[in-house]
Amino acid sequence: MIEVRGLTKRYGDVLAVDDLSFDVQPGKVTGFLGPNGAGKSTTMRMMLGLDRPTSGTALVNGRPFAALAEPLREVGALLDPGSVHPGRSGRNHLRVAARTNGIPERRVEQAIELAGLGSAAGRRIKGYSLGMRQRLGIAAALLADPRILVFDEPINGLDLDGVRWIRGLLRRLADEGRTVLVSSHLLSEMQQTADRLVVIGRGRLIADATTDEILRGLGNLQVRVRTSESGPLLAGLQAKGFTAQRVDDNELQVDDTTAEQVGDLAHALQVPVHHLTEVQQSLEHAYIALTSDHVEYHGGRPEETR
Amino acid sequence: MTTLTAAPGTSTRDTSTGRVLARACAAEWTRLWTVKATWWFLAAAAVVMLGIGTIAGLEAAGDADPPQGDPAWAVSRISAMPAQFALLALVLLAVTSDYATGGIVPALQWTPRRTVLFVARALVTVGTATVAGVLLAAGSAVAAFTAARPLLRLPVDEGLDVLGTVAVVLAAGAALAVGLGFLLRNAAGGLVTVFLLMLLLPLLLPQFGYEWMTELALVLPGTGAAHLLLGEVPGMTTTSSSVVLAAWAVGAVALGWARLVRDDANR
Ligand SMILES: Nc1ncnc2c1ncn2[C@@H]1O[C@H](COP(=O)(O)OP(=O)(O)OP(=O)(O)O)[C@@H](O)[C@H]1O
Ligand SMILES: [Mg+2]
Numbered sequence: 357m358i359e360v361r362g363l364t365k366r367y368g369d370v371l372a373v374d375d376l377s378f379d380v381q382p383g384k385v386t387g388f389l390g391p392n393g394a395g396k397s398t399t400m401r402m403m404l405g406l407d408r409p410t411s412g413t414a415l416v417n418g419r420p421f422a423a424l425a426e427p428l429r430e431v432g433a434l435l436d437p438g439s440v441h442p443g444r445s446g447r448n449h450l451r452v453a454a455r456t457n458g459i460p461e462r463r464v465e466q467a468i469e470l471a472g473l474g475s476a477a478g479r480r481i482k483g484y485s486l487g488m489r490q491r492l493g494i495a496a497a498l499l500a501d502p503r504i505l506v507f508d509e510p511i512n513g514l515d516l517d518g519v520r521w522i523r524g525l526l527r528r529l530a531d532e533g534r535t536v537l538v539s540s541h542l543l544s545e546m547q548q549t550a551d552r553l554v555v556i557g558r559g560r561l562i563a564d565a566t567t568d569e570i571l572r573g574l575g576n577l578q579v580r581v582r583t584s585e586s587g588p589l590l591a592g593l594q595a596k597g598f599t600a601q602r603v604d605d606n607e608l609q610v611d612d613t614t615a616e617q618v619g620d621l622a623h624a625l626q627v628p629v630h631h632l633t634e635v636q637q638s639l640e641h642a643y644i645a646l647t648s649d650h651v652e653y654h655g656g657r658p659e660e661t662r
Numbered sequence: 663m664t665t666l667t668a669a670p671g672t673s674t675r676d677t678s679t680g681r682v683l684a685r686a687c688a689a690e691w692t693r694l695w696t697v698k699a700t701w702w703f704l705a706a707a708a709v710v711m712l713g714i715g716t717i718a719g720l721e722a723a724g725d726a727d728p729p730q731g732d733p734a735w736a737v738s739r740i741s742a743m744p745a746q747f748a749l750l751a752l753v754l755l756a757v758t759s760d761y762a763t764g765g766i767v768p769a770l771q772w773t774p775r776r777t778v779l780f781v782a783r784a785l786v787t788v789g790t791a792t793v794a795g796v797l798l799a800a801g802s803a804v805a806a807f808t809a810a811r812p813l814l815r816l817p818v819d820e821g822l823d824v825l826g827t828v829a830v831v832l833a834a835g836a837a838l839a840v841g842l843g844f845l846l847r848n849a850a851g852g853l854v855t856v857f858l859l860m861l862l863l864p865l866l867l868p869q870f871g872y873e874w875m876t877e878l879a880l881v882l883p884g885t886g887a888a889h890l891l892l893g894e895v896p897g898m899t900t901t902s903s904s905v906v907l908a909a910w911a912v913g914a915v916a917l918g919w920a921r922l923v924r925d926d927a928n929r
Contacts, residue, residue, distance in 0.1 A: 405774045406767060406927035422774040425677040433771055439764030441697060448696040449768075455689035456772035458681070496768065 357382055357535055358403060358504060362412035365398050365559075372398045374559035375412070380537045382503070385530045387550030387567065388539040395559040396539040397435065400508050404433055416504055428457040432497030433506040437489035437513070442482035446473055446492045449481060450499060459500050471495035472521065486513030494525070504535040511545055523549050547571060579610045579618045582631035589627045596621065606630075679778070686773050686782035694756055694786060703752035707745045708798055714741035715802035719809025734807040734814040735824040738799040739891045742828045745798065746835055746887070749791040750860065753836045754852045756787045757843030766928050776923045780844065784915065788836040795832035796825050831887045834907035835860060838883055841914025844922045859910070860884040883910040 358380035365373040373395040380386045390396050401407040403414040405422030413420070416431050424430055440449055450464045468477045471491040476484065484492065490513055497505060510522050526549050530536045540546050546553060546567065553570045555563040563570055583589050586608055593600040599611040610618055615634050622629045694700050718737040722729055760766040773779040803821065807814050838859070842852045864884035867875040879885055880895075886903035889895040895903075 401927070404771055406770055408924075408926060422776070424774055425679075425682050427774050428772055435767055435771075436764060439767040441693075441759060441763045441765045443697045443699070444693075445696070448692065452689045452692050452696070453768065453772050455692055456685055458677075458685050 357417060358506075358537060359415045359418075360399070360403070360412070361414075363399060363402060363409055363414055364411045365395070365402060365407060366410045371559050373402070373409075376556065376559070376561055377412075378554045378561060378564045380504075380535050380554075381552070382535040383530060383533050384551040385526050385536045385538060385549055387546035387553045388537055388556070389541070389543060389546050389550075389553050390539075390556040390562075391541055393558075394541075394556045396541075396556065397508055398559075399556075400433070400435060400506055400537075400539065403506065404431070404435070406435075426457045426500070428453065428459065428496075428500040428502060430502050431504040431506060432499065432502040433508075434490070434493035434497045434510060435506075435508045437486065437493045440481050440489065440492070443480055445478055445480050446484070446488075446495075447477040449492065450477075450496055453496050453499055457500055463499055463501075467495040467499045470498055487515060487518050490514055490518070494522075502534075505529055505537070507536075507538045509539055509541070511540065511542075577612070577614060578635045579613050579615055580607060580631075580633050580635060581610065581618050581622065581629060582607045583622065583627055583629050585627045588625060589622055592621060592625045592627075593618070679775075682773075682775065683778050683782060686778050687786055689772070690782045690786040694790060697759065699755050699759070700752055703748045703755070704794060707748035707752075707794065708801075710745040710748065711738075711741040711798040711802040712805050714744075715805030716809050719806035719814065722806070722810040722813055728813050729810075730813065731815050732813075733817050733820050734803040734810070735816070735820050737806040738803045738824050738828065741802045742795065742799050742831065743888070743891050746795065746832055747857070747861070749795055749832060750835050750839045750856050751853060753787040753791050753839040754843050754856060755849055757783060757840055758847060758849040758852055761847040761928055762849055764928065770927050777919070780919050780922050784837065784840045787840055788833055791836040792829050792833045796829050799825055799828040827890050830904065831890050831907065834883065834911040835887060837911035838914045841911070841916070841918035844918030845914065847921075847928070860887060864888060881906055883907050886910075 360379070361377050363373055363376040364371070376395075376399060388396050388399070398407065399414075402409050403416065403421060405420065416424075421427060421431060444452075447464065447468065450467060451461070453459075454461060454464050468474070471494050473488070473491050473495060476488055481489065481492065490510060494507070494510065497507070507526075511519050514522060526536055526538060530551070538546075538550070550567050553563065553565065553567050554561070555570065580603070581589065583606060586602065586606055590600055590602060590608055593608070593610055598613060600608055603609050615632050619629060619632055715734075715737050718740070719734070722732075760769055769779060770776065773782070800821070803816060803824070807816050835856075839852065839856055842855050846852045846855065859882055861884050864879050864882045867879035867882075876897075880897055880902075883906060885895055885898060886906035889898040889903040890900065890907070
């Protein structure tokens with residue numbers, strides 16, 4: 357269980373995290389979603405006691421992380437996989453971790469196997485690919501079998517096998533009753549793995565709900581239609597009250613509708629349709645919409661609170 | 663693929679601070695010796711100290727008017743002067759490499775009680791530099807003794823005195839390096855500062871001939887170290903040298919600790 361309350365972090369003029377509150381529950385994969393620069397890493401760093409909040413608290417199992425005597429037994433975390441001494445071997449890196457928390461040496465070998473590091477464990481980290489470094493970080497996170505796991509963009513740099521492996525791992529960890537928080541800037545990625553989503557934008561909480569609820573909320577589909585008679589179709593759509601605009605001479609975009617509706621209307625108007633697709637609004641797009649809503653909701657403040 | 667061992671652990675175990683510190687020290691020890699830099703700097707210190715000892719012994723043996731029964735320990739004092747810099751660099755890099763590589767992030771994830779991390783790293787690095795310095799100083803004297811046999815002696819009481827002095831100088835210098843490392847978080851800046859404080863400024867300032875510069879040099883740690891090791895600095899006593907060295911060491915350690923405890927990990 358992770359509890360975040362009123363968490364705020366200011367870097368000079370930049371409000372990286374702005375009064376964030378949410379819980380991460382055990383037994384579920386919670387996706388921590390937000391576009392680049394939204395404040396995901398900063399939030400995770402504060403949870404792990406690396407950065408000092410400007411205000412607010414983050415508790416793991418009811419206590420600040422920085423108070424833990426044996427943190428690896430409670431929280432396993434992977435932040436930046438590049439943040440390791442490149443001159444050490446992966447195995448020695450894990451040995452250091454094990455010593456800090458009094459973890460028996462055999463767990464090091466188990467973690468190496470679990471993370472699929474294999475013979476690379478004996479080589480210096482300098483020669484590791486990004487994917488290998490991710491696996492090393494995950495091995496360290498799993499070293500002491502913790503109840504809480506925090507991963508910052510663990511999919512980055514992994515090949516298809518690696519991505520599948522991570523998805524399976526996250527699922528299994530949550531099914532075993534652990535608390536799993538995993539950040540990403542890709543909704544498409546999270547929708548396959550996360551049970552819940554905490555969505556942030558510009559440091560503020562945008563949504564905190566189940567993945568299904570959020571996907572439904574974002575669900576306003578757009579339809580693109582290509583036709584040789586775009587003029588009559590556009591007029592017909594607008595007459596029916598659709599929001600539609602011209603993309604180019606032969607193509608229209610219609611908001612908040614389905615392919616069936618547009619196709620039926622085209623048929624009724626006897627307009628030939630050459631191509632018809634539904635496009636899910638891009639996440640970045642949705643974020644911008646959601647974030648600007650969010651600002652307005654709070655009373656039309658200027659973009660940054662200074 | 664192995665599965666995770668068991669259902670998620672249950673209790674929040676409470677472990678005594680002493681035990682947490684002991685584990686942190688064990689981890690720091692492993693950290694120190696699993697990077698090459700440590701071995702290189704130790705080798706450099708060994709070459710300097712044993713080399714100077716051997717050369718001094720051979721010179722004594724080849725002297726037209728060979729010394730009769732002089733103690734070999736004098737060479738330890740001389741060779742410790744340059745060799746200390748290799749050991750100080752070892753200590754400094756052990757602290758700053760974590761900032762250069764980002765290794766401070768996992769380090770604080772595994773030992774989030776920052777004072778514990780600080781104390782462990784300080785104990786292990788200062789202890790290593792001091793013990794290595796003392797052993798190599800003894801080796802230096804033995805090398806001279808062996809090379810000049812049977813001209814030099816190795817009297818135990820003077821040996822203890824010399825090795826004690828080397829230990830004090832290295833412990834203070836290493837503590838200064840630890841403090842500066844945590845304060846500056848930068849290898850180059852730390853090395854330059856250590857070099858300025860321990861060698862260049864104490865040497866250069868008196869050369870300008872201004873009285874205030876000469877007096878300033880007297881309160882630098884390098885002057886204290888030089889007086890304790892070589893005993894040739896006018897205006898210094900054993901007490902004043904020890905006080906100056908200790909004050910710098912304590913001050914740097916306090917500042918380094920404060921920065922580690924108060925600031926964000928590495929941003
Ligand atoms: N040390 C710092 N000084 C100033 N600004 C910072 C600092 N660290 C982070 N920021 C700013 O805080 C904001 C949040 O950054 P953060 O790294 O937490 O975002 P993120 O959600 O993890 O993004 P990404 O998806 O790119 O990893 C950004 O605007 C970033 O520029
Ligand atoms: Mg990030």
